[in-house]
Every structure is written in structure tokens, then in C-alpha cells.
Amino acid sequence: MRIECPLCGERDVSEFSYLGDADFRLPSADTDGLADRFYEAVYLRDNPSGPHRELWYHAGGCLCWLRVTRNTRTHEILGVELATEAPRA
Amino acid sequence: MRTEPTDITCPALTSLPTAVGNGRGVIATEREGLGIARIAARKGQSARMAELFRARFGLEPPNAPRRASRGDVAIAGIGPQTWLATCEHAGNTFAQSLGPVLADCAAVCDQSDACLILRLTGPRVRASLAKLIPVDMHPRSFRAGDLAQTVCGYINITLWRLEDTVQSDPVFEVWAGRSLALSLQQAISHAAAEFGFVRQSSTGPADAGRRTG
Amino acid sequence: MRYSIFSLLRQALAGHRGWELAWRDAEPKPGYDVIIVGGGGHGLSTAHYLAKVHGITDVAVLEKGCIGLGNAGRNTTIIRSNYLLAGNNPFYELSMKLWEGLEQDLNYNTMVSQRGVLNLYHSDSQRDSYVRRGNAMRLHGVDAELLNAGDVRRMLPALDFDNARFPIQGGLLQARGGTARHDAVVWGYARAASGRGVDIVQNCEVTGFIREGGRVVGVRTSRGDIRARKIGMAVAGHTSSVARMAGLRLPIESHVLQAFVSEAIKPLVPCVVTYGAGHFYVSQSDKGGLVFGGNIDGYNSYAQRGNLPTVEDVCESGMALMPAIGRVRILRSWGGIMDMSMDGSPIIDRTPIEGLYLNGGWCYGGFKATPASGYCFAHLLAREEPHEVARAFRLDRFATGRLLDEKGQGPQPNLH
């Protein structure tokens, strides 16, 4: 598997480390039922069979966090963006 | 007891042989005395940082994994709004002098002691590096001035290519953490052994490799 | 037909023409007491114990393809009960006890081989944590033994004791651990369950759940709707996907774990060995192949295959541990989809949906758990309460913070 780092170019997967579901969002402190929201954010991550938006860290390169869209059934990479620049939709 | 030994990147390197295998397929020399500063622009200040740097050194900080140099000073892009600047013979004073200049628009960290820097050249340097580094170093793909941050075995490295030598051998510089200097040299000399690996004492200024005239 | 040397002799004389189907290839009925989704080891053992222990035989096991071709047929066949936490240890020990009597229970030789499982340690801190784990095992009456480097050298002379980056200091041995023939376990449970009246329905893919009011009352399948009072999921690897059909989100990610087998060689590795300074475990099959593996690839995946970085990491660790295998060749590699839970431990519990029960999150520890998993899941389905050794495997433990994190890695599945 090769990931196109927006900065470094296409690199082997061995340079990256994986975090998972990129739509993971920290609830803001004022939400009610905060504990439940946090439980969902931290433990109930998206795990689709197919396209998946996920966070990768270029640990063996520029140390950037990336939002990668990848098909978990075919391992095809569908898109990569810097976490700092990606729309946080 | 000797109380004032000179600076040493990795004392243990002295235990390594200076030649492995026969021939001079790969020649390694350690770069010394370099002043190295890591520059990270403050939020929204990268343009200002570039402007100040240009004013001071007449160099444009690249916004890509490229290296630009002028005289003793060079600067390379290593990340978003992040650069690595070097200055010959300047040692720790480089970052110290740069700090105040950029203070309001960038964080400057002295890295002069943080890395081993090996300059690698010789007719078989590409073949040897191909055994270690998962990046395409074909002359068409990795040009003079290009930079790559990648891994060499399990060692994080920064690598860039300088102008070829007069014998038109390619010239690379490989950076790795000081504590890993021994492991890195072992890996490189092992990979180059079949072509002949030679380690020389330190080089002159950054662009000694460049063709003269 | 009862299997024995005599049935074999009789058939030999009859030119082997009298063998019957190992298990009935059943047509689905319109309804059952219990439906088990998933014809892997866990689903089939659940069906077996439902019938045998609880007398519930109106059971169907639904499998989308042929039985036993998921993780039950893709693992490295290791069985052990060397666990640290009180929530895990008794469960896996029950499993070990069931393994020890499985041939007779099933009248099928699952080739359980208690050749020992040895975890090597390479540092003082690693030894300390093994001592802690070994003592926890002893507290539950599980066999555990601490070996020093000399003991290990006597057991496994081919390991690297003299030239290693991380020298072997000793190991934690569970002599009762070992291996079993994974396919035979599936076939044995299938045959035994089928013999007690359980319907094993192959090529029957569940495509959805039938809901009435709040509860689940059946499944929609590629072979039509089938109703049931209770439905148990045993589809580790695809638990998220099946649960999603019922509108459930679970603390589980699917990851790929690669495994490898070498060409058959004469006996070299007498027991199961785990390298402590890298990702590598190995045993030798009864056919002579070295069966080994390492860490999961580390990214969510539903493709039953992995990539080279893991292959290299495994082989490097193997060579660091056992430099004599340098010229032994890898014959085949494959990948299985692991249900990686958020704390590295499984879930056997009711779901928030009435009538739907969950058995999953086995990470890469599922094979050794096959007997106890079925035993405890059957208990839950039959008695509506968790079996005493599976009390900790609750679905709500992530919300309550009563976690079962053997490695202390936290909510990061690819680190467990």
C-alpha cells in the first residue's frame, strides 16, 4: 500500500502509523451527557467495509497527520489531505 | 585525564573500520561544524518569516521538499511552514543569532548537535542507497536540490541531493539522529560493502561537491 | 456413523463407499428456537453446546459460504490459557479444559497437542510482568513455570542465545498449552451438532434482520426469511457489518492479521514459542510446516490479505530469534479479518436489542477460545444470564470503564 503524502509525495505504508476513524470528534465541554458523547467518540469508531476516512501519521517522514480516504475492502487510496487543511466536516 | 576533548557527534563511531570491502564504490564523509536551525513559522507568519530570511540571507525558503543555498547558508522545506536552515562553520551560534531575528514570526530550535550528517558519493552510491531507502532515487525522479524525509531501515533520516561531482558521481547528504550514528553507518557500509565502502575524515563547505567552472 | 478404527477398517474393506456426509447440508426451515449467524468455530460450538448441555436442538447455524473458512480456518492453531486478568483467565482455562476432552466429546480427533506454549522475555521489566502473569495463573490453578535462559536453551537449542540484539533471558511456560487442528475443530463441532439435530445451512448469507416492535424476530437471508426466538451473532471479523444491519454500532474495528506456513521440514520446533522482543510466534504442524505469524497490519481492513511491511517484520523477528530458519522457505501466507475490540478482550453479551445476542471482539485470540466461547454463548442464549467465567465480557464495560486491557494499550485496537 502506498500513500500520497501531500508534502513528501507517494510513500510506502511502512512510513505511516495509523489511528483510525478520521471523523472522530471531541465533544465540546458544554455538551450535555458529556460522558456518553465521549464514550461514543472514543469507542464507537466507524468501521465500514468500503470507503473509510481515516487518520494516518507520517511518522517516517514529515510528521504530518493526514486524512486518508481508503477502501477497506480493496485497500485502494481514494484521497489524501493534510489534517490541518482538511475540512473538518 | 583529558578534560577538554573536542566536539564529537558519536564517540562510538571511532570504533568503526574506515573501509569495508574492496574499491571506492561509495565514499562517506562526515559533515562537521555545521550550524543547524529548525524554523517553524508562527500561525499565519510564514510569509513574514520568508521575507525576513530573504532579507538576511538573500535566499527564498522553499515551500516544498527542496533545498536552496547561497554561500555558507542553505535552507530546506521539511514540512508545512517548517524549514531546516544550515550555515557552515557556525555551530550553535547560528540558531542563537537567528532566534532574535525571527523571534516574532517563528520558533527557532538549535539542531546543530542533533544529527550525524554523512555526505555520500561514488559511482555506486545510488545502488547502495537503493538497498536502504524506499524512495526512487533515479536521476529523473530525485534531482539535485531535492529532499526526502524517509526511513533507512528503522532509522528516520533526511536525505538530499547536491550537484554531481566533476567525475559526475551523484552526491547525497544523509541526516540521522546522533544517537543512531553508529547503526546508520553500519547499515550504509554493509549495503555498500560489495562495491567497496570508504569513510573519510570531514569535508569542507557544503558545495565542495559542485562542479567547478 | 460413529468414527473409530473399526469403522475405518469396515470402510476400507468396503472400498470406502459407505462413508456418509460428515454433517447434514440442511435446507433452512421457516423458523427456529435459536439462529446462530456464522458457521465458524464459535457458531458451531455454540450450537453443539446448546444441544448437548441445554437440550435446545431446534437450532440453525447460518453460514454465507462453506463452514469454517473464516478465521476458524485461517489461524495459527494455538491454544493456551496464560492470561493475567481475573476477567479473562478463568474463561480461557475453561476453554483449555474443554480442549482436553474434545476428542471424546465430539467423537472426532481434533488433534489437540499439549506441546507447551513458551513466551520468551528479554528484559527485567518483561520478566517482572511475566512473573505477575504466571502468579495470576497459579492463583487460578493454571499451570505456569518460569524458565531461565539455560532452561530455554535446553528446550530450544536452535534459538539465538549468543549474538542477539535483545538476548533471551528466559521464558514463561504453560506446558498444557499447545495446538489443535483448526479445520478438524470446525468439522468435529459441525458433525456433533448436526448429529444432535442442529441444522447447518451453508451458502446462506444474512442480509438483514426482521424487527417486530423493539425486538428482532428473524433474519432475511439469501435463502429467504427465517424466524427465531433468539438470534446469536458469531461472525467475528464482520461483527460490525452484521450489527449495522440491526442498527448497532460497536466498539470494534476490523483488522487484517497475516499468517504464514513454511515448507514441511523434519521436527525443529517442539513447542509454541513467542518472541518477546518483536512480533513473532511459531509452532510446527503435524505435517512439518512451521506455522507462524506476528502483528496485525495495523489498519482497518476487510480484505483477507496484508502487505509486505508486516511480512518483513515477522521474518526479521523470526531470524532474530531463530537464525537457523534462514534457508527454510515460506510456502504460503494469508490474512484473516480480526474483530479488534477497544480493549483487546472479547464480548459475549446481550445487545440493547431484544432477541439479539453478541459473541465477538475476539481480536486474534479467537481460536483458543472456541470451546468456551460456544459454551458460554450457549449458556447466555439458554439461561439469559452470562456464564460465571464470562461475566466480564460485557458490552457496556467501555462506557462504565470496567475494561479488560491485558496490554494496557488503551482504546487503540491496532495496538492490542
Added chain:
Amino acid sequence: MSANRLREGEGALRRDRTLSFTFDGKRYTGHPGDTLASALLASGVRLVGRSFKYHRPRGILTVGSEEPNALVELRTGARREPNTRATGVELFDGLEARSQNRWPSLRFDLGAINSLFSALLVAGFYYKTFMWPAAFWEKVYEPAIRRAAGLGRASLEPDPDGYEKAHAFCDLLVVGGGPAGLAAALTAGRAGARVILCDEDFLLGGRLNGDRHEIDGEDGALWARQTAEELAALPEVRIMTRTTVFGAYDGNTFGALERVADHLPMPAAHQVRQRFWKIVARRTVLAAGALERPIVFGGNDCPGVMLASAVRTYVNRFRVTPGRRTAVFTSCDDGWKTAFDLVDSNVEVPVLVDARREVPAELEGQASRRGLRVVLGAQILDAHGSKGVRGIDVRDDRGRTSRIATDALAVAGGWNPNTALSAHLGGRPRWSDTLAAHVPADLPPGMIAVGAAAGELSLAGALRTGAAAGRQAASAAGFEAAADSPPRVADEAAGGTPLWFVQGFRGKAFIDFQHDVTTKDVAIAAREGFHCPELLKRYTTLGMGTDQGKTSALNAHAIVAALTGRSPADLGAIAARPPYTPVAIGALAGAHRGPHFRPCRLTPSHRWAESRGATFVDLGEWRRAKAFPLSGETDWKRTLTREVRSVRDGVGVCDVSTLGKIDVQGADAGTFLDRVYANMISSLPVGKTRYGIMLREDGMVFDDGTVARLSPSHFLLSTTSAHAVKVLQHLEHARQVLWPDLDVQLASVTEQWAQFAVAGPRSRALLERLLEGVADVSNAGFPYLACAELQWQGRPARLFRISFSGELAYELAVPARRGEAALHAIMGTGEDLGVVPYGMEALGTMRIEKGHVAGAELNGTTTAHDLGLGRMMSARKDYIGRVLAGRPGLSAPDRPALIGVKPSRPDARLTAGAHFLRLGAPPSLENDEGFISSATFSPTLGHWIGLGFLRGGQRRIGERVRAHDPLSSGDVEVEIASPIFYDPEGNRLRA
């Protein structure tokens, strides 16, 4: 002249040189260009191995890497290679090979007795028996089965040869150097594209070397040679012979194994044995050819029965005939070529049997021109002969059976395209009725199949499809290939009607030769319901041998299909998995073995420590000084005691450079750190240091360390050595993903600074001298937890008043290159103060005496409360981990919490890992109340002490419990104490 070597013709041999080798100790000869297989055949050796289960005599079946039978142990001693295919071994002078899986000898093998029980040893017999009496399985049956396991013997010694990895990148990777592959490489290479051409053979050309062809009017083998020369001359083309592309992976990455020195007696100095290539290719051309399949009939495993194409290659390329009389059994046109080539090489062909009633007239014409005896519409039922074929039973179209004498039989059952690589990424090959075989379908992105691999069995088709694919790949990379006209070749008959198996045979008919799977086994499996291909394979072990079913899988499916009234198409293809052919584990490990398994990080004082005779310990990647024993100090306890006492009573120095150091700057640095640390950081004054803990998002403690504030917008963090990299990743995540709006810059400065702890009551005296005129280190001028940036010896330096030992202590940081010099200065300056270096043992002991938590306590399952650090969790701000730390399970009062323990009997020893039980309570999980996490002998207190976690924690101080350790040192009664054994008030470090 050896028995079966043809007199005339060079083939691809160099007859001018003779190589000698031994097989089972007997000496033979061959020539450069021979394989072990061709040389054995030439020497008249037919029996080369024994089968796995029945130990049946086996010969050479094929000429390539699909060989199931001819496996040998190659080389000797530490270089012994089990299960090596004789067909793939390039002959070298002095080669030593031995047959396998036989005892006492190959000709007389006692294991063959299994054949007598073959009626019992059928598919699945293991599972149906050995069950009673229960005890016997473990003690008798299973050990016996394991002893019988395996084919060859691996060496027990470390592999003496070297391996390495290499990376390559190209526009086009061509897999296979036959006509199709050569055409593809040539077209793309001429256009200027970067091409890599791999072939597992040592000679390019593929079937061009095995068959007789004409290309542009000249010999096909010559055309191959000339093409190879032109390719070699192209600057951007890399030809890799002896290289097998064994796997396709994601991202157009391929694994390939180059056998660098396997054709030599041993590798040269600095030469590796094999090189593992990771090739990234824009486009891939799959030109791996096709594999011929056998026909299943009685005694078809008898040595001398070979694939027809293999016979042809032995004749044309190696100038060897498998027997003086060689019959041919075919169901396709291709088989006839073998008969023709044999006859043309003056080898007697007693009969050509074709199962078809009608064949192309052109073939019959050629046959009669050669006076060849042909029987159409006939089948061979059985081959006879114990250790080699002597005769065959032929049943003609009228059902009459006659025996014909022959000492070899060439079998042509048709061709299976070699689809393996096309299916490694999950694509399933498609069934082709015309070929009666699977062809590549649903290929990996960027891969094109050509030639026989794509079902194009004719030479013309191979050249045409190859060139077209080469052109396509070139243009994809931006190069336009000239439209050369394809070479002229004669079109040939390549038809056939599949004959999977014959009926009415008498002997055993083998499908999988290596695993002795017969038609009977497959029938049993089908009868018992194991007819889906995966179950069939697992139940009968068919296709699980070293050849992975290359010659057996499809035949088996066809037979099951026939038994269950289906077509082979209905069964689908077995999933192909890497590696295509077996790959040595050593090659995949490359140079990462022994001491070079992983890199080793050395501290700035490493050489100095070595010179002081230090002992070292590996902690993760780092190698650190464990202790500095003086000569005569044989016992670790004496050294430890001296080092600890010297620090407690005088002054000691320790290299702490391994601690992670992270530079945090920016206007929002304070806010940022408040969010990642559980305690308040923004309130820290400039010039001060504070202890801090970070939690994981789930509320467990992640890491601890100090935070120093160098300026309002500049902080310096220290992390544990173990977590330095993980903490930076965690902070980068917070900075880039969680709060990208904050103005924060992060940089690791771990490698930049050498840092030394100078600890002990006399540390101030030492530093007063060392930093004279540089810094005021008095208690007033530089109180506990102070920090400062200095200029020392013309270099920047940093000074911190922090203490891990619990003594008055400082940490001095200097640029790493200056580390050794600084250490010399400290030692020199402190000489008369009695300064000593101390290592990890003393450091660890003093931190336990002081009750500081470390790795054993920060184990990822402990909360701040568990660690007695609950008060650090700020209630005045939000931070990572705050919310989930409040979950009932993490705040439950019954959670084991940090305590100290000391043995009731002062001379008793404590072990980390012991569990706490109430006195008198029987050992059981229910009674388990916690455990000892760290233990050490305390030189300060004169007895063992430990830290641990106990239900009820420090509420139970003074209580006596049992430290239960049946595993190592037995049980010890201990008293619960405060975790801080030494100077609880902290007077010493504030002194």
C-alpha cells in the same frame, strides 16, 4: 558419455566444460547450463525422491518451479537447504544433493510400508481414529505422527550466508522472459521507458529454449538471445534473471526474490546469497506463461512419467532424453511436438496415444513422415514399473488393451495459464471453455496479462500481445513506442480436448503427487460433503505441498465436478496467495538479524562509560549504562550499594540524555499544554519547572515528566525515555487534528542535548565550581524547581533544579557534541568531592526509595488516583482524558492503589510480580488484592523494598499481607508502607 545425454547438439549447454556433483553420495557429471534435474536425467538417474505419505518412488515430472516430486536436500552443514527442487537448481562444480524422506536409503525405504496400509490412510483418517484410549493420543499417536512429519531436514546452525533488501521503481515491470515478456520489454524499452524484466530462469527465452521455433527465419532460442542482448544495452532497462516475482501487493508493489549466489558453491566475500526486491511499477505485464497439466491414470506417479513439454525442453535445451524409448500420451496438439522432437533427436517413440479421435491432418502428416506409430481415440490406463516405467497399458477406441514397453512416458493434458500474480489482490480468474482452464480476470490495477498467461498459447499470439502491452505501458509513462511490425512466425496448431482422467485403470491414480492424493481420496471427500474447493483441499491436503497444487488443483476440481455432476467452472479457482514459489525466510529478513535486528541508540557518554568498565542494559532502542563496577566488585549488590551511598552521602553523575525533550513554542503554548496535561501548566512562572502528567483520552495515565518555562511563549517538556516518540505523536495529533487553530510549534530536541543529573548533598559544591561566574546555584539564587538558560564554555547550556533521586540535585544540559567533554569537566571538577558515575540500577533503586512511579507503574492500566496523583487532576480546566477518567470503573474505590511494601523479616527478598493475599487467605483469584510492581534492595534502608498496587491503597499502611510468588521465590510476609521510603518531607531535595 552419460546414459541419456543425446550425442549431437549443444542446446543451451556448454559441453566444453564438465562439472561434477554428487547425489546421495554418488558422483556424477554434467555441464554448465544443466540443472540438477537435467544432469540427473542425463546420468540415467530416474528415482530421485519419495512421496510424503506412502513413500512411493518418485522421479522428475517437470522442468520448472512447479515440480512436485524431485525435491532434494541441497548443500550440507549450516547451508543445508531442504525441499529444494532439482528442476530449479543450476548445476555448479562440487554440488552436493541428497534425497529426502526415506530411510535407510532411497532405493530401499522402510517408510514404503505405509503403502500396505494405504487402504486405511485415506483422506480424513486422522480425524476418525487415534481417539481411544484418550491418554494414548498425547503419549503415543501424536508424537509418532510428528516424528513422521516433514520432508527435508533444516540445519540447526545459524544460516551463515547474508541477505539484503532492495527497492526498485519502474514504468513497466515485466514478469516472465519468454517470447511475450521479451516482446513487451523490447517495445517499452526501445521507447525509453524504465523497464524491469524478471525471470526465474537463468536463461531468458522461456519456451523458446524448450521448443523448436522460427522467428524471422531464425532459431527461436537465438532470437531470444539476441533480444536479451539488445535489452541489456538499453540504459533504462534492467534485466533480472534468477529472479522470481513472488507476490503482488497493494499500491503496485511487488515482491521479488533474486537468487544472487545460489548457482555458486558459496557467495563471494560481501556478496549476499539472495536479495529481496520491493518493486514499485506503474504498469505490470504478466507474461508468466502457462503450466502443463498431467493426465490422471493408474501408476501415473511412476518415475519416468513426465510432462510432455518438460520432455521437450530436456531434449532441446539440455539434450537429454528421459528414456531410450519414450512414449507420448496426449489430448492436445501440443503433445505431438514432443514426439516429433524426440524422433528428430533419434529417440525411439514406441507410440503416440491421443485420446482424441480426430486431430489436425497436418499433425498426422508430420507423424507419418517420421514413421511415428499413432493411436487415436485411445487412452493409457496404467503405467507399470516399480522404480521406473517399464511398460504402459493402452486401451484403444475399441476397448482392446495392449501393453507396450517403454522406459519413459510424456504426458500432455493441456495448458493452465499461470494466473497466480493476477489473483494475489483478490481477483478471481475466469473459466475459459475454449482452453478448459482459468484465465486472468479482474486483474490488479495497472496489470496486463499477455501470451500464454493470458491464454494466448501460440507464439504469434505471445509476440503480438506482448508488444501491444509494452506499447501501452510505455505511453502510460509518456513514451511513444515505434509501431514495429511484429516478427514473422509460422502459425501452429494449438488445439486440444481436455482429458482430466481415464477410467478403468487398475493401480493408484495420483492427482497430487507430493501429498499422495489419489482419485479415491477425492471420491471420499466428495462423498462426505467436502466438495467445495477449499474444504476439499483442507480435507485431503491436496495442493498443500511445496508446489501448492500447480499441477494438481484443476485436475482435482475436474474430478470432483465429474463426481458431483458439475463442470470445473462451477467450482471456481482456489485463491492464489503469495509467494508464487516458496521464499527463504532469511531473504525476507534481509540484513535485519543478529545484533542488527533493530538499530541501537547510544548516549553521548557511551564511549566514556565503556572506558570506565560500565555494564550496559538495553531499554527499548537505547543502550544505557547499568552500573559502573569497580575492579573487585563482583557482586551487583556491592556496586549498587556503593553508587547509591555515594549519591546519598556525596555526589554522583548520571547520563539522563535519553529522556525525551520536546520544545513547545507559540502564543498559545500555555493553553495547549493545559489541554494535554492533567495539571495546570499555564500558571507556571518563567524560570520554573513543574512535574506534569498526561492522560490518554480514555483517562489512564499516559506519561509523566517535567515542564520548564523558558519564556512566556517557550516551554521545554521532558518525557519518559520509552514514550518520547509516542508523546510527540500525541502532541502533534493534538496540535494538527484537535486544535489546529492554536499558535503552537513543536520540535523534538532530544538528540540536541546531552543531559546529566548531578545529584547528592555535594552537588551544589560541584556545580558552584563548574559554573563559576556562569550561574548562581545557591538555594536562594537557584531554588528547587528552578531552571535557566546559560552560556557555558562558549556554548548554550541549560540548568534545572530537579531531582529523581530525592537528593539535592541539578540537571545540566549541554549541546550533545559537548556531552563527553562536559562529563569530563564534571568528573574532573568533582574529583576531590568524590563524585562517582551511577547507572540505571542505582537510578532505579533511588526512585523506588523515593516512591517515584516509572514504567512498571505507568503500565497503561493505572489512573492518576491509582498512582496517588489524583490531586494533580485540575478541576479548573478541561484536558485530554478528564471526562472518561470519571467513569465509575476508573474511579471505583476498590481499585488497587499505589503503596510501598517492606518484608516483615528484614533479610527477606521481594520480587516484582508477587500478588498480595490477606494473611491466611487461601490463594485464589477471588483473594487476589494486588501485586508488587517494582522491587529492589535498598542500600539506604538495608533491606528490600517495593512499590505495588493494593486494594484500599494507603488506607492499609501498617497492615501485614502475604506477597504470594509461587512462580519464582515463594511467599513473603510484607508490611504495607508509604510508597515514599526516603525523606518523605522532601527536605533533602530542597536543601
